Amino acid sequence: MINKQKNNPKKSASFTKILSFIVSGVILLSCGGTGDDSSTELVIIQNTGSDTMVNLAQAWAEEYAKIDSNVSVEVSGGGSGTGIAALINGTVDIANCSRKIEPEEIEKAKLNTGKEPKEYMVGYDALAVYVHKNNPIEEISIEQLAEIYAENGKIVKWSQLGVTLPDGASDEIILVSRQSNSGTYHYFREAILGHGKDFRLGTRDLHGSKDVVELVSKTPGAIGYSGMGYATPAVKMLKVCKKAGETAYEPTVENTLNFTYPIARPLLMYTLGEPAAAVQKYLDWIHSTAGQNVVKETGYVPLTLMHLK
Numbered sequence: 001m002i003n004k005q006k007n008n009p010k011k012s013a014s015f016t017k018i019l020s021f022i023v024s025g026v027i028l029l030s031c032g033g034t035g036d037d038s039s040t041e042l043v044i045i046q047n048t049g050s051d052t053m054v055n056l057a058q059a060w061a062e063e064y065a066k067i068d069s070n071v072s073v074e075v076s077g078g079g080s081g082t083g084i085a086a087l088i089n090g091t092v093d094i095a096n097c098s099r100k101i102e103p104e105e106i107e108k109a110k111l112n113t114g115k116e117p118k119e120y121m122v123g124y125d126a127l128a129v130y131v132h133k134n135n136p137i138e139e140i141s142i143e144q145l146a147e148i149y150a151e152n153g154k155i156v157k158w159s160q161l162g163v164t165l166p167d168g169a170s171d172e173i174i175l176v177s178r179q180s181n182s183g184t185y186h187y188f189r190e191a192i193l194g195h196g197k198d199f200r201l202g203t204r205d206l207h208g209s210k211d212v213v214e215l216v217s218k219t220p221g222a223i224g225y226s227g228m229g230y231a232t233p234a235v236k237m238l239k240v241c242k243k244a245g246e247t248a249y250e251p252t253v254e255n256t257l258n259f260t261y262p263i264a265r266p267l268l269m270y271t272l273g274e275p276a277a278a279v280q281k282y283l284d285w286i287h288s289t290a291g292q293n294v295v296k297e298t299g300y301v302p303l304t305l306m307h308l309k
Contacts, residue, residue, distance in 0.1 A: 040070050043278045048076040049083020049096035050183050051208050052125060052227045053267055056298045057096055060286060063294055067285070071278055077208070080183030087270055088112055093279050095270045098125065098183035098227075115273035122286050123267040124301035126251035127188065128228040128237040130176075130216045137163045139239035139248035142192055142262060148173055148223065150193045151200045158221065169220040176212050176224030177203040184209065187265050188225050228252075229299030256301045267300065 047057055054077035061073035083095035084105050090113045101117055109117050129145065131137060137158070147155040155161065157171045165171065177199060178185040189199065206212050212226040217234035228251040231237055239248035242262050255261035269286075271279060285291050292302035 043071045045071060045073045045094065045279055045282060046086075046092045047073050047094040047096065048078060048086050048092050049094075050080045050098045050267075051077040052080075052098040052182075052184050053096040055229065056123070056267070056295065056300055059294050059298050060291065063290075064282060064285060068281075071282065073282065079179070079181040079207075080186070081181035084270070087117060087272060090272060093271065093275065094283075097268045097270060098265065099186045100268065101270055109272065113272055117270045118273060118275070120269040120271070120283055120287075121266045121303065122269050122283075123292070123295040123303060124256050124264055125267055126228045126253075126256045126261050126264045126301065127184065127191075127225055128231065128251040129240060129263075130213055130224045130226060130231075130235045130237060132216060132220045132222060133234055133236050134166050134220060135163070135236060136166070137161060137238065138236075139241065141241050141244040141246070141248070143243055145192050145240075146194070149175060149177070149188075149199055149203070151198050153200055165220055167220070172221055174219055174222040175200070175203040176215050176219075176222050177205050178209075178212065178225075179205045179207055184226065188263075191263055191265075227300070231299070253296065253301045257304060264301070 047061070050057075054075065057073075057075045061075050064071065064073060080095075080097040080099050083092065083097055084101055086092035087095040087101075088105065088109045095117075101119070106117055109115065129140060135158075140161075144155060144161065147153040156173055158165055158173055159171050178188075180186075185205075189197070193199070204215065206215060209226040209230050212224040213230045213232060213235055216222045216224045217232060228237060237251055239250050240262055241248035249255045249260045249262070251261050251264075256264040269283065271283075274280075275283065287303070295302040
């Protein structure tokens with residue numbers, strides 16, 4: 001939780017004088033030392049959770065440090081589930097999530113801490129579908145993705161999509177996914193596979209968003225999903241449509257904001273009840289134009305102007 005570190009008091013009194021104070025039972029307390037009212041406190045905000053958001057959260061923390069040198073935002077990843085678990089245990093000030101907190105998680109937090117999690121939308125992320133840069137496919141439908149990723153799905157080869165991989169690469173579709181504590185994993189499962197359905201066996205489940213893109217870049221027959229902010233020249237982001245034959249859209253800022261790209265999601269932060277003053281000030285800054293500029297600069301989608309404070 002939020003910590004404060006105080007500067008050491010100045011030792012201006014002599015040993016004899018200090019000893020006499022102790023003997024007489026007089027204890028002098030001062031935040032900044034004897035006769036010095038200029039000391040400051042370092043406030044540490046603990047911020048953990050979504051791996052999708054970790055680069056963005058770190059960029060926010062670094063930019064905010066330039067504005068308020070008395071606040072240090074300590075950022076760590078581990079997945080949305082990790083952030084929510086820390087929130088439930090009361091050991092974090094802000095939990096980053098690329099999925100909404102679930103009702104049972106809210107109840108656990110209330111039971112354990114006596115406080116209800118409070119949600120803050122801080123941006124959007126277009127969840128991109130990645131293939132190797134040399135893969136000739138350009139677009140895919142949500143129906144096709146479900147048949148590729150879902151348990152008992154029928155699409156297991158690129159040729160079933162009319163695709164022939166170059167340089168004699170294997171026709172097998174190699175599935176790259178995320179580990180189950182990831183908010184991206186949960187969102188993709190609900191948005192693509194459908195409620196109550198699960199992934200097929202044999203997916204390569206990776207810890208981080210960056211890891212997904214890196215593996216796809218090295219594997220000609222692979223397909224994976226990750227935030228659009230992790231794109232590199234070694235991979236291709238596919239256009240996506242809801243059904244085959246419909247217009248497919250690229251994962252861009254514009255297409256996310258106008259709701260034409262079909263697999264975009266909000267980026268969320270959670271606190272336990274009303275946050276401390278320093279945390280609230282930080283969240284207000286994230287919602288400001290300056291904070292939202294960081295969202296855009298790191299490859300994510302800022303909130304529309306109507307959301308900005």
